[in-house]
Amino acid sequence: MQDKVTFEYAIIRFMPKVEREEFFNIGVIVFSKRKRFLNLKYHVDPKKLAAFSCEITLEEVTKYLKAWEAICKGTPHGGAIGEFEVSDRFRWLAASKSTMILCSPTHAGLTDDPQQELEAIFEEYVL
Template identity: 85%
Template sequence: MQDKVTFEYAIIRFMPKVEREEFFNIGVIVFSKRKKFLGLKYHIDAEKLAAFSCEITRKELTEYLKAWEFICKGTPNGGAIGAFEISDRFRWLAASKSTMILCSPTHSGLCHDPSIELEDIFEKYVL
């Protein structure tokens, strides 16, 4: 147990009509302070997207999520937020929003490798 570290995660949701509160999961973001890890993985199901919205394309939604990837990586393409400390970037991405792309409440756990947790959570809640 001593070699395990804490991690936090949030499920990324697509909610095209916020007032209807209908959503589907499109990704996962995982953060581990001790491992200095912030990772994001997403998949946009074309059939679900068509059923939920005709107002936004898969390409547009992918562009928004690419911006989230830049923030996770801390690259200049992540803008001012991409320059924040890794924990602040996670908090900013996982913060409560009233937009089409939002996150679930954060959850925590213990793991050996947060990148493996990212894959496991992604397969369980998104695919």
């Protein structure tokens, strides 16, 4: 138990019409301050996407998610937000938004391997 550290995660959702509150899960973002870990994993099912919106393409959604990936990694493609501290980048990504890609409320837990948690949560809530 002493090797475990706290982590937080949020489920990434696709919600094409925020006012309708209909969504499906497309990814997971995991953050651990003590491990200086911030990463996400996503998969957008093309059939679900087409069922939810005929106006939004897989390429558009992927473009947004790649920007989120750049923010997680802190690369120049993440823009000014990519330069924030790791914790601030997570808070920005997980903040409440009125866009087609948004996050669930955050949840917390204990882990000794944040990457393993990311994989497990992704398997359970996205696939």
